[in-house]
Structure formats: structure tokens, C-alpha cells
Amino acid sequence: MILDGKAPTGPVEKSWDNYRNDQKLVNPSNKRKYKILVVGSGLAGGAGAASLGELGYNVDCFCYQDSPRRAHSIGAQGGINAAKNYPSDGDSIYRLFYDTVKGGDFRSREADVWRLAQVSNNIIDQCVAQGVPFARDYAGYLDNRSFGGAQVSRTFYARGQTGQQLLLGAYSALSRQIKNKTVTMHSRTEMLDLVVVDGVAKGITVRNLMTGEIESHWGDAVILATGGYVNVFYLSTNAMGSSVTAIWKAAKKGAYMANPCYTQIHPTCIPVHGDAQSKLTLMSESLRNDGRIWVPKKAEDCEKHASEIPEADRDYYLERKYPSFGNLAPRDISSR
Ligand SMILES: Cc1cc2nc3c(=O)[nH]c(=O)nc-3n(C[C@H](O)[C@H](O)[C@H](O)COP(=O)(O)OP(=O)(O)OC[C@H]3O[C@@H](n4cnc5c(N)ncnc54)[C@H](O)[C@@H]3O)c2cc1C
Structure with a gap:
């Protein structure tokens, strides 16, 4: 088995820039000829579908909830890291990269982590432009809180609801593309299987959860942005719906599944309080960090x-x- 993550090679701080400079481009009129299926409309799928729609591709986006606003990204509390160095405490792209590689037990693809650190500042600016109400200090500047794994204060947050506010930002970008008809949204629709043609994912079969009807959709590419591998644990901070079935279907069709060790751990939960409980509630990590x-x-x-x-x-x-x-x-x- 050859495991090739296809991460760009070369010096880590240049690898993604070089890749982007060498990548083949698709001109605007050709983009309209392609259709992309995005399964999932949380922070990953919602933002991805909106961006692809904005670029001019035809996108069909699917989620099983009644609205993309209910993806489990809504549960994220603590905040989002960026190396803006607003508190002047010595932060840099390199330090965010270093802490993230270390925090991932040295298992992450370093080129991808560098890219994450590199675009972190732009992500904050984009979210602010979308109207995400990040916390601000008394003077009106964006505030930072401390978070685990870092000796600097680099976490941008919206009280204990950062995920919800980010999701509303992504949803507004997605809604704009839905209105522009570049994205067609299929909510209450569950992916049942992946259609593979000559080794390439070209479609999906879905169940309409309102009518029970089974439909099929084709595309030139399929993106699975279907969230975390969670229900392997009995109770967790994710919903019961975060069941990883879409990824499992892809694995059954031959896709490799790797790194279930990346399941995020939340050590600070409100203790189990009854038999009828289906998930755990996180106490914001900032309790630990500021206490x-x-x-x-x-x-x-x-x-x-x-x-x-x-x-x-x-x-x-x-x-x-x-x-x-x-x-x-x-x-x-x-x-x-
Ligand atoms: C309590 C909690 C706190 C967190 N706090 C933070 C934090 O402070 N900072 C941070 O960076 N991260 C945090 N995280 C992690 C972060 O929230 C998640 O990693 C991220 O939001 C996942 O986004 P996603 O789009 O991949 O998945 P999700 O938001 O789970 O979206 C999955 C999407 O896939 C769809 N889907 C799934 N299966 C199917 C199917 N078979 N058919 C059709 N659609 C399907 C769902 O409908 C949904 O739209 C936290 C997570 C939790 C649970």
C-alpha cells in the first residue's frame, strides 16, 4: 500500500507557495462546465462550497440537518488561532506552525500545517468581513485569549460560541452563493453511498429524509466534509449524528482511512448526570487556561x-x- 498524502514537497515554508504557482489554472468560462458535489455544510463543507461557488464552479451541497446552520461546528466554543501577534508577545507564523506540529504529536503533514499557519491571519480578516462578532477589547481592537499548547495569546474568540458565530459567517457566504445559483443546497439529505467510476469518485446516492426517496447525483469531483470520527466513544462532545458513516462508505469503496488518532480530546466536560444523556457538554477550555x-x-x-x-x-x-x-x-x- 502506498500512502501518499500528496502534500507539496520542497522547503516547508515555500512548498505551498510553489505548488500554487505551478498549479494548472481553470479559466472562468471552463469553471462553469464543472460540477462539484460537497457533502457536508459545516465549517469545512459550508466554507468550501461557498468558495467553489464564488470561483464559478457549479456546486451541489448536502447535509442531513434541516439547515447548514445546525452542523456540529456550532458546538465549538473556545476560539480560533492566528499568528497576528496583536499582544506583541513574540508570536509568528513559525511559532504557530511549531506549536501546531508539536500539538499534533508530530504526526501532521508539515507543509499543510505551514499553510494553515500562513493563512491564519487572513482567515480572521475574512471572518470579520463576514460579520463574525469576535470579542474586542475596550478600545475596540480584536481581543485574544490564551489556549492550551501555546505560550502566547493568539486565540480569537466570540465568548463561548466561536463555532456558532463562525458557522453563521460561513452560512451567510453560502447563502449568497445559493442566491447566485452557483450552489444548490440539499438539506435533510443523507449520503448513502459513493459512486466510483474508473477509480474516481463521480457521484453519490442519497436519501431524502423528508420523503424517504432515494436519489443519485453526479459530479466531476466529490468532496466529503462530513465531520468527526466520534461515535466510536460512547459519550463525547459531539452529537450522535456525528457518526462518520459517509467516510465509512468511502472506505468501503477503497479510500484509505487514516489518523483516527486525530479525534480531539476535551478534558474539561461537565460530568455525566443521567442515563438519558446522548452527549457531553464542554466547559470552555479557557476555564483551564485562565484559571x-x-x-x-x-x-x-x-x-x-x-x-x-x-x-x-x-x-x-x-x-x-x-x-x-x-x-x-x-x-x-x-x-x-
Ligand atoms: C464541543 C466542541 C468544541 C470545540 N471547540 C473548538 C475550538 O475551540 N476551536 C477549534 O478550532 N475547534 C474546536 N472544535 C472542533 C471543531 O468544531 C470541528 O473540528 C469542526 O467544526 C468540524 O467541522 P466540519 O465541517 O468538519 O464538521 P461538522 O460541523 O460536523 O459538519 C459535518 C457536516 O457533514 C454533514 N454530514 C455528515 N454525514 C453526512 C451524510 N452521511 N450525508 C449528508 N451529510 C452528512 C452534516 O450534516 C454536516 O453538515 C470543537 C468541537 C467540539 C465538538
Whole structure:
């Protein structure tokens, strides 16, 4: 088996720029001849479909919810990182790249991470232009909060609703393309299978969840932006619908599936409180980052109320084990 992620090669900081300069272009009148199927309309699919529509391609976009606004991206709370260095605390594209590679346990494709760091600042500007109400300081400038895995403050946020606000921004861009008829939206439509012609994904079969009818759609390319690999865990911070069935169908048709280890871990959840619960609720990570985490030093103190445990008997274990990051240690390391 040859695993080729097709990430551009060469010096990491130039690889994507070189690739973009060498890539073949499609002229505007030819773009109209192509049809792209985008399955998913969360932050990935919604933004992707809107951008492809804006470029002039014909896009059919699918989601199983009643509206793209209900994709699970709505659940993201904490914020989005960008290397703008507004607080002048030493941030740079390189440092965002470095922290992201390290935070991904050195498994990410470095060229792709560089690109993410490189465009991070533009993403913030684009979201602001779309009307995403990021938090601002008293003077009106965009504010930053600290987040795990970084010693700088680079997280742009909208209270504890960053995902919801970003999704509304992506949805407004998508709606504009729907109105311009470059994107046709099929909500309440679930992808059932992938159609592969001569080794290339050319179509999908779907079920209309309102009528039960089964339909097929063809395209020149199929993009699966169907969200996280989640329900492998019993309870998680994702919805029961985040069941990865579309990716599984593609895997059954021969696509490689890799890196389920990239499932994001949320160590700070409100504890399970009943049998009828279908998901866990995240306490914003910023609680950890702006506060201090401790556990009782003595086993016999574990049942006591926090206020009964004196300072000397508290173990601030993240500050003890990782003094340079302290409570800002990456979340998987912190929870381990
Ligand atoms: C509680 C929580 C907090 C988070 N906080 C942060 C944070 O602070 N910062 C951060 O960067 N990230 C955060 N994340 C992660 C981030 O929200 C997700 O990685 C991201 O939003 C996923 O976007 P997506 O578009 O890939 O998937 P989703 O938003 O899940 O969208 C999936 C789409 O695919 C569609 N779909 C799926 N299967 C099918 C099918 N078979 N047929 C048709 N349509 C289908 C769905 O209808 C939906 O439109 C958080 C995640 C959670 C759960």
C-alpha cells in the first residue's frame, strides 16, 4: 500500500507557495462546465462550497440537518488561532506552525500545517468581513485569549460560541452563493453511498429524509466534509449524528482511512448526570487556561469539598510537571 498524502514537497515554508504557482489554472468560462458535489455544510463543507461557488464552479451541497446552520461546528466554543501577534508577545507564523506540529504529536503533514499557519491571519480578516462578532477589547481592537499548547495569546474568540458565530459567517457566504445559483443546497439529505467510476469518485446516492426517496447525483469531483470520527466513544462532545458513516462508505469503496488518532480530546466536560444523556457538554477550555488546575495531594481529602482543603494540600500538577507551560500544557498531555 502506498500512502501518499500528496502534500507539496520542497522547503516547508515555500512548498505551498510553489505548488500554487505551478498549479494548472481553470479559466472562468471552463469553471462553469464543472460540477462539484460537497457533502457536508459545516465549517469545512459550508466554507468550501461557498468558495467553489464564488470561483464559478457549479456546486451541489448536502447535509442531513434541516439547515447548514445546525452542523456540529456550532458546538465549538473556545476560539480560533492566528499568528497576528496583536499582544506583541513574540508570536509568528513559525511559532504557530511549531506549536501546531508539536500539538499534533508530530504526526501532521508539515507543509499543510505551514499553510494553515500562513493563512491564519487572513482567515480572521475574512471572518470579520463576514460579520463574525469576535470579542474586542475596550478600545475596540480584536481581543485574544490564551489556549492550551501555546505560550502566547493568539486565540480569537466570540465568548463561548466561536463555532456558532463562525458557522453563521460561513452560512451567510453560502447563502449568497445559493442566491447566485452557483450552489444548490440539499438539506435533510443523507449520503448513502459513493459512486466510483474508473477509480474516481463521480457521484453519490442519497436519501431524502423528508420523503424517504432515494436519489443519485453526479459530479466531476466529490468532496466529503462530513465531520468527526466520534461515535466510536460512547459519550463525547459531539452529537450522535456525528457518526462518520459517509467516510465509512468511502472506505468501503477503497479510500484509505487514516489518523483516527486525530479525534480531539476535551478534558474539561461537565460530568455525566443521567442515563438519558446522548452527549457531553464542554466547559470552555479557557476555564483551564485562565484559571489553575489542582487535585488533592492526599487520597483521604478526595471526598472533601474544595474549600476544606488548604492551599498546602493542593497539587497544582500541571504547574509542577510542566513549569514552562503550566496550565497551558496541550490538552491531551494535561488529561493524561
Ligand atoms: C464541543 C466542541 C468544541 C470545540 N471547540 C473548538 C475550538 O475551540 N476551536 C477549534 O478550532 N475547534 C474546536 N472544535 C472542533 C471543531 O468544531 C470541528 O473540528 C469542526 O467544526 C468540524 O467541522 P466540519 O465541517 O468538519 O464538521 P461538522 O460541523 O460536523 O459538519 C459535518 C457536516 O457533514 C454533514 N454530514 C455528515 N454525514 C453526512 C451524510 N452521511 N450525508 C449528508 N451529510 C452528512 C452534516 O450534516 C454536516 O453538515 C470543537 C468541537 C467540539 C465538538
